[in-house]
Amino acid sequence: xxxxxxxxxxxALLVSVFGSAHAVEAPxxxxxGTLYASSGRYASISMPVHYGLKxxxxxxxxxxxVFVKAFNKKIPIKLVAYDDQxxxxxxxxxxxxxxxxxxxxxxxxxxxxVLTSVAVPIARDNKMFLFDQTGTGAxxxxxxxxYIALMSDPVSTVWPKPLADFITHDGKGLGIxxxxxxxxxxxxxxxQANAVRKFIKESGSDIEIVYDQGVPTDTSNYxxxxxxxxxxxxxxxxxxxxxxNDIAFIRSLEDGGVKFKFLFCxxxxxxxxxxxxxxxxxxxxxxxxxxxxxxxxxxxxxGMSLREYKxxxxxxxxxxxxxxxxxxxxxxxxxxxxxxxxxxxxxxxxLDLRKAVFxxxxxxxxxxxxxxxxxxxxxxxxxxxxxxxxTDEHGHVKFVTVWxxxxxxxKPVYPRP
Amino acid sequence: xxxxxxLAGFLFGLYxxxxxxxxxxxxxxxxxVNLAHGDFLMLGAFLAFWxxxxxxxxxxxxxxxxxxxxxxxxxxxxxxxxxRLLQAKDPEMxxxxxxxxxSQVIQSLATILWGTSERSIPGxxxxxAVAGILSFFTGHKIENGPIEILGQSFPAAWLASGLAxxxxxxxxxxxxxxxxxxxxTRAVMVSRDEAIASGIDVHRVSAVAFGIGLGLAxxxxxxxxxxxxxxxxxMGSEVTITSFAVxxxxxxxxxxxxxxxxxxxxxxxxxxxxxxSSWANLLPYLLLIAVLxxxxxxxxxxxxxxx
Numbered sequence: 001x002x003x004x005x006x007x008x009x010x011x012a013l014l015v016s017v018f019g020s021a022h023a024v025e026a027p028x029x030x031x032x033g034t035l036y037a038s039s040g041r042y043a044s045i046s047m048p049v050h051y052g053l054k055x056x057x058x059x060x061x062x063x064x065x066v067f068v069k070a071f072n073k074k075i076p077i078k079l080v081a082y083d084d085q086x087x088x089x090x091x092x093x094x095x096x097x098x099x100x101x102x103x104x105x106x107x108x109x110x111x112x113x114v115l116t117s118v119a120v121p122i123a124r125d126n127k128m129f130l131f132d133q134t135g136t137g138a139x140x141x142x143x144x145x146x147y148i149a150l151m152s153d154p155v156s157t158v159w160p161k162p163l164a165d166f167i168t169h170d171g172k173g174l175g176i177x178x179x180x181x182x183x184x185x186x187x188x189x190x191x192q193a194n195a196v197r198k199f200i201k202e203s204g205s206d207i208e209i210v211y212d213q214g215v216p217t218d219t220s221n222y223x224x225x226x227x228x229x230x231x232x233x234x235x236x237x238x239x240x241x242x243x244x245n246d247i248a249f250i251r252s253l254e255d256g257g258v259k260f261k262f263l264f265c266x267x268x269x270x271x272x273x274x275x276x277x278x279x280x281x282x283x284x285x286x287x288x289x290x291x292x293x294x295x296x297x298x299x300x301x302x303g304m305s306l307r308e309y310k311x312x313x314x315x316x317x318x319x320x321x322x323x324x325x326x327x328x329x330x331x332x333x334x335x336x337x338x339x340x341x342x343x344x345x346x347x348x349x350x351l352d353l354r355k356a357v358f359x360x361x362x363x364x365x366x367x368x369x370x371x372x373x374x375x376x377x378x379x380x381x382x383x384x385x386x387x388x389x390x391t392d393e394h395g396h397v398k399f400v401t402v403w404x405x406x407x408x409x410x411k412p413v414y415p416r417p
Numbered sequence: 418x419x420x421x422x423x424l425a426g427f428l429f430g431l432y433x434x435x436x437x438x439x440x441x442x443x444x445x446x447x448x449x450v451n452l453a454h455g456d457f458l459m460l461g462a463f464l465a466f467w468x469x470x471x472x473x474x475x476x477x478x479x480x481x482x483x484x485x486x487x488x489x490x491x492x493x494x495x496x497x498x499x500x501r502l503l504q505a506k507d508p509e510m511x512x513x514x515x516x517x518x519x520s521q522v523i524q525s526l527a528t529i530l531w532g533t534s535e536r537s538i539p540g541x542x543x544x545x546a547v548a549g550i551l552s553f554f555t556g557h558k559i560e561n562g563p564i565e566i567l568g569q570s571f572p573a574a575w576l577a578s579g580l581a582x583x584x585x586x587x588x589x590x591x592x593x594x595x596x597x598x599x600x601x602t603r604a605v606m607v608s609r610d611e612a613i614a615s616g617i618d619v620h621r622v623s624a625v626a627f628g629i630g631l632g633l634a635x636x637x638x639x640x641x642x643x644x645x646x647x648x649x650x651x652m653g654s655e656v657t658i659t660s661f662a663v664x665x666x667x668x669x670x671x672x673x674x675x676x677x678x679x680x681x682x683x684x685x686x687x688x689x690x691x692x693x694s695s696w697a698n699l700l701p702y703l704l705l706i707a708v709l710x711x712x713x714x715x716x717x718x719x720x721x722x723x724x
Contacts (some may be wrong), residue, residue: 015486038528039528039533039649039651040649043534043649044534044535044649085651185695214694214695216695216698217695218698219690219697220645220647221429221644221645221646221690223429223575224691225694227422227425242651243535244646244647247537247646247647252572255544255563255643256563256570256572257562257570269700278535278647279537279539280539283539321532321534323534349602408678
């Protein structure tokens with residue numbers, strides 16, 4: 001009896017010793033799996049994010065890797081990246097491949113809500129924690145899904161608050177009473193449109209929404225839509241679309257000689273360089289937009305400052321046809337969150353990674369602002385004030401922040417000259 | 418609003434007529450589906466963008482340049498790809514695979530050359546040329562900007578692309594019905610075997626038709642930055658699918674049926690945008706299904722082609 005007990009104890013000891021020795025064996029590399037779109041509608045928002053992430057990875061690998069607390073050492077990073085060509089069906093297959101074939105340690109979504117939307121259920125079903133780079137659709141973040149957190153951008157349900165607040169507070173004094181909303185029907189801009197509507201209604205102001213239409217995301221011609229909006233005689237027009245939508249919309253306005261008194265678009269702020277190249281500074285003048293982290297130097301407690309990052313970007317990607325903008329910051333920011341999370345995570349288990357990421361909430365300050373999550377993983381920090389683009393003496397656009405008042409550095413120009 | 422939508426649909430439809438003309442001509446003559454048609458349009462668009470951004474060349478002179486470059490490029494490309502393809506048992510089906518592959522190659526090369534981001538040419542560039550041309554013909558100074566048509570204001574580019582489309586359609590008509598080569602082309606369109614038996618050099622005839630098809634695609638490409646918002650190396654696939662729907666609606670193999678197909682598509686699209694905007698992009702497929710169910714040979718059908 002005593003002998004059997006001793007044998008059992010010996011076996012238990014051996015298992016615990018060898019088992020724990022096996023558990024602490026560090027991997028040769030930490031594998032990150034992600035997708036990017038080198039072509040198609042989302043290429044212009046995907047490639048800068050991907051290049052930003054790669055910049056972070058190359059920088060870390062040059063330093064010997066990232067510090068991983070679970071193994072108490074620096075470990076190099078390997079990036080497994082596939083091209084989804086902006087196609088959600090292809091993306092779904094490739095996300096599955098990253099999880100089941102490549103068995104990546106960390107799963108990172110492609111940029112934007114459309115290509116993230118297919119990753120959310122796949123990650124959840126496979127119990128993989130999804131590092132959602134810029135997919136802000138509200139439906140991704142639910143109490144029953146612990147496998148997601150948004151790295152950059154406020155979730156779309158709160159993102160447009162500065163815009164709606166400006167219209168309902170300052171807009172009244174300016175004479176804005178009739179608002180037209182045109183949006184692309186996808187998780188990102190659809191949610192933003194819902195939020196704008198909700199904020200305006202909840203404000204109790206007498207703002208009337210006189211036009212409210214959704215169009216397919218691949219709409220490239222807006223001439224008739226603009227004519228229909230004009231027929232409703234709005235004081236303010238809110239256009240919510242991706243970069244190609246904004247380019248086509250603003251170009252239709254320019255070519256048709258139409259000037260709305262107030263025009264809000266998302267991407268003149270988020271990808272200013274790209275839109276300026278396509279439309280010229282004059283066409284962007286007086287457009288209201290978000291002022292993103294690529295335009296504001298936030299105080300950081302981790303990673304490069306905006307100025308340092310922009311220098312590093314320009315050095316690494318000189319001659320590459322990818323414009324610097326908000327999305328390039330977002331990709332680098334994802335890297336920073338991963339790096340910081342690995343430095344505090346107890347293991348590479350997915351729920352430990354989640355715990356580590358959530359532990360950074362409210363504490364991590366990067367060039368993208370303060371990283372702050374709600375309990376469902378939606379980003380509440382990294383807010384973008386409302387700004388207006390003004391042309392400087394060289395014909396280039398610059399941002400004037402107009403809302404909230406505490407960060408405003410100028411007055412809005414209304415109506416548009 | 419109704420008049421504006423109707424006129425906009427007419428002009429937009431004319432643009433898709435221009436896109437579809439070349440695709441339908443190639444199908445009519447060779448019975449092959451050029452799935453890279455939209456990619457040749459994209460190359461025409463980037464030619465215009467490249468000439469404008471590097472040498473400040475206005476898109477108007479680029480139109481004939483693009484047409485002739487792609488017309489000439491069509492000859493070697495035809496002899497490289499098509500004769501072998503036509504020897505296959507089912508060239509129509511194989512052409513899908515071959516030209517899909519060509520489309521992928523063109524897209525990849527274009528991505529390497531120009532990157533993935535959107536590119537465009539300022540709208541005023543085409544407007545300036547249109548205003549100059551209109552001033553010349555009317556004798557009055559016309560300002561650069563939107564053009565009034567029946568009391569409705571449209572971007573100058575829309576009028577320019579409508580005119581180019583009209584010229585393209587007249588050119589194809591003239592070529593098919595007023596030139597010797599056109600007669601031979603129509604003979605090949607009716608029956609390739611009989612044309613060979615009659616001693617017609619079908620490869621020469623087909624190569625010219627192929628070149629014209631590419632040339633027309635390139636001309637449509639010059640207008641693409643103005644009509645489609647912006648251009649990217651990946652834009653071709655979407656354009657090919659829509660233009661394929663347009664030519665099926667009009668009548669496959671009948672280049673002139675493309676005019677009708679384009680107008681039906683353009684007008685329906687603009688009405689959808691006005692009244693059911695969320696569903697607008699379903700339209701080509703809905704029209705395609707409706708036409709295939711009701712008139713499988715297209716609105717102008719086979720009889721019209723042989724008339």
